[in-house]
Amino acid sequence: MEQIEFLILKNLIHNEKYLRKSIPFIKSEYFEDPHQKMVYEEIFSFVEKYNELPTKEVLSIEVEKREDINEDSFKSVTHLISCLDESPVRKVV
Numbered sequence: 001m002e003q004i005e006f007l008i009l010k011n012l013i014h015n016e017k018y019l020r021k022s023i024p025f026i027k028s029e030y031f032e033d034p035h036q037k038m039v040y041e042e043i044f045s046f047v048e049k050y051n052e053l054p055t056k057e058v059l060s061i062e063v064e065k066r067e068d069i070n071e072d073s074f075k076s077v078t079h080l081i082s083c084l085d086e087s088p089v090r091k092v093v
Helices: 004-014 016-022 034-050 056-065 071-082
Strands: none
Touching (some): 004 034, 034 056, 034 071
């Protein structure tokens, strides 16, 4: 089962309705994993600046521009971003 934080990130970049309703209430402190936190910060920053859904490519570019990241973290973050696909979320009954 996928972590809730991962599902949140996934929906933030693929579901505009979810993004618009939830982004005002989600804080970066909710993400324990530093890589997920970094991705969230980039999503939030992009939405705040452009008022649009970010793409995975945009997120990868923005992460690459960061100066507070080392090469191993960069690889982990870009892998995380690449895993944020549009596959449907399975509902548990």
